[in-house]
Amino acid sequence: MRFYCLFCLMIVAVLSLSGCEKPDSETPATVVEQGEAAIQTEADSDLPIAGMGIMVGEVTPDSALVQVRLTETDKLVDRDVKGMPGVVQFTLTPVSVEKSEAVKDSPQVIQAAADHDFIARAAFTGLKPGTKYECKTEIGTTAEQLHAGPTAHFETLPGPTLAETVDFVVVTGMNYAKFHGDQRIDKKQHLEENNTKLPQPYAGPDKNLGYPALETILKLKPNFFIGTGDNVYYDTPDKPRAKTIPEMRRKWHEQFVQPRYRDLFAAVPTYWEIDDHDYRIDDGDNTGDHHPTPEEGRRMMLEQLPVAPMNDEDAKTYRTHRVSKDLQIWLPENRMYRSPNAMEDGPEKSIWGKEQLAWLKQTLKESDATFKILVSPTPMIGPDDLRKTDNHCDIGGFRYERDAFFKWLKENGLDQQNFFIVCGDRHWQYHAVDPSGFEEFSCGALVDANSRLGRKPGDPKSTDPKGLIKQPYYQDPRSGGFLQVKVTPADKQQPATLSFLFYDEKGKLLYQHDIPQMKK
Numbered sequence: 001m002r003f004y005c006l007f008c009l010m011i012v013a014v015l016s017l018s019g020c021e022k023p024d025s026e027t028p029a030t031v032v033e034q035g036e037a038a039i040q041t042e043a044d045s046d047l048p049i050a051g052m053g054i055m056v057g058e059v060t061p062d063s064a065l066v067q068v069r070l071t072e073t074d075k076l077v078d079r080d081v082k083g084m085p086g087v088v089q090f091t092l093t094p095v096s097v098e099k100s101e102a103v104k105d106s107p108q109v110i111q112a113a114a115d116h117d118f119i120a121r122a123a124f125t126g127l128k129p130g131t132k133y134e135c136k137t138e139i140g141t142t143a144e145q146l147h148a149g150p151t152a153h154f155e156t157l158p159g160p161t162l163a164e165t166v167d168f169v170v171v172t173g174m175n176y177a178k179f180h181g182d183q184r185i186d187k188k189q190h191l192e193e194n195n196t197k198l199p200q201p202y203a204g205p206d207k208n209l210g211y212p213a214l215e216t217i218l219k220l221k222p223n224f225f226i227g228t229g230d231n232v233y234y235d236t237p238d239k240p241r242a243k244t245i246p247e248m249r250r251k252w253h254e255q256f257v258q259p260r261y262r263d264l265f266a267a268v269p270t271y272w273e274i275d276d277h278d279y280r281i282d283d284g285d286n287t288g289d290h291h292p293t294p295e296e297g298r299r300m301m302l303e304q305l306p307v308a309p310m311n312d313e314d315a316k317t318y319r320t321h322r323v324s325k326d327l328q329i330w331l332p333e334n335r336m337y338r339s340p341n342a343m344e345d346g347p348e349k350s351i352w353g354k355e356q357l358a359w360l361k362q363t364l365k366e367s368d369a370t371f372k373i374l375v376s377p378t379p380m381i382g383p384d385d386l387r388k389t390d391n392h393c394d395i396g397g398f399r400y401e402r403d404a405f406f407k408w409l410k411e412n413g414l415d416q417q418n419f420f421i422v423c424g425d426r427h428w429q430y431h432a433v434d435p436s437g438f439e440e441f442s443c444g445a446l447v448d449a450n451s452r453l454g455r456k457p458g459d460p461k462s463t464d465p466k467g468l469i470k471q472p473y474y475q476d477p478r479s480g481g482f483l484q485v486k487v488t489p490a491d492k493q494q495p496a497t498l499s500f501l502f503y504d505e506k507g508k509l510l511y512q513h514d515i516p517q518m519k520k
Contacts, residue, residue, distance in 0.1 A: 229275025
């Protein structure tokens with residue numbers, strides 16, 4: 001009887017597998033559908049696809065960049081997503097009932113070639129402020145053989161004359177190796193550099209989709225997304241770390257091929273900064289003859305991220321955007337122009353450099369936005385770990401420049417004009433108030449396995465051993481997550497309001513701070 005039952009069970013199992021096989025969660029078809037990448041069948045295996053989706057960047061009231069990378073697959077093969085030459089046709093149209101007015105320079109056909117890592121990037125100008133657009137793509141080996149590619153949706157910034165509700169998210173610390181459990185990470189080194197043991201990697205059944213926080217962000221439907229740096233980690237694992245151009249490119253490929261990135265960037269435009277890990281190495285400056293070199297770090301930023309038109313080698317990576325009547329943001333460059341970290345702190349030591357600092361002061365003085373936010377890749381208030389010397393808040397770091405800048409802000413009345421700092425870099429969330437009165441909001445690590453408990457004011461191992469900084473919010477327990485910033489325009493009942501909302505990766509609201517417009 002036992003053998004008969006076993007035989008029956010085997011027959012049922014075989015029939016079940018043959019008749020209603022459960023789809024593999026990692027099959028290309030499932031991933032492609034979620035990311036809206038072009039579907040590649042076996043018969044079309046010689047045609048390029050957009051395995052990393054589509055990305056919109058550097059949106060202004062009247063312009064935008066849109067990019068697609070042509071690939072052979074839509075998943076990792078031997079730790080990479082191999083590129084493929086071809087062309088991409090970008091067609092941009094406004095999403096409205098009346099589509100009579102054509103978009104300038106649309107469609108555009110752009111070559112995807114090896115020297116630019118098979119990335120095609122279109123630059124659109126002459127757009128209307130506060131308008132929703134759809135960018136459809138067609139891809140192929142030649143302009144005569146095109147098939148459907150991914151589609152992106154975005155809205156141009158309202159600009160200086162429109163007072164509209166605007167919200168955006170700020171992230172850092174997107175550590176792929178920690179999330180996926182790369183066994184090559186040195187646990188002892190991690191403990192020394194992060195003040196915590198290496199957390200366990202993500203173990204959810206949806207791991208192949210990528211970081212859960214990205215899905216949470218997509219549900220919030222923000223106007224845009226800011227990556228403040230450490231968008232990839234060239235030095236995790238450290239042995240081996242990425243030193244060559246192909247190795248550096250591979251870091252971006254493995255990151256953006258994850259389906260949740262593809263879904264998010266098809267619906268939410270982006271702005272990008274870089275920090276130490278996606279420039280050179282941990283806490284790196286421009287000294288030393290090791291790879292990546294400063295030139296290689298800059299090249300990868302301009303190649304992989306839509307921060308400037310293709311082949312614009314002279315592009316400024318620091319910039320400001322007038323988002324709306326009530327909001328202007330500044331995106332400084334904190335790695336490329338800095339003095340050596342080991343240099344004695346003083347008036348000649350700078351993270352920003354003379355040209356950028358002059359630009360920052362001038363544009364701040366010229367702005368009449370209700371709220372002004374400096375989105376810094378690194379902290380200015382903290383506190384930070386005492387051992388560090390590469391940030392504005394670090395002892396022996398760049399405090400002289402920070403203090404002089406804060407003094408200038410006060411002398412020019414910017415402390416009375418709703419000026420705030422948002423920062424990345426640190427792996428924990430906080431709201432800090434400097435003795436000068438300026439406030440800083442740290443977005444914390446996006447990836448839970450890359451988060452840690454931070455340094456509190458008064459900690460002898462912090463950059464504020466005397467406890468002079470106040471922290472209305474300090475994240476405990478540690479978790480991955482992000483910061484949402486929202487501006488609500490004034491109405492008859494209340495003034496314009498700036499809100500800072502901290503979330504964990506699953507979407508739980510951890511802290512909210514609302515700031516009404518300061519009366520002049």
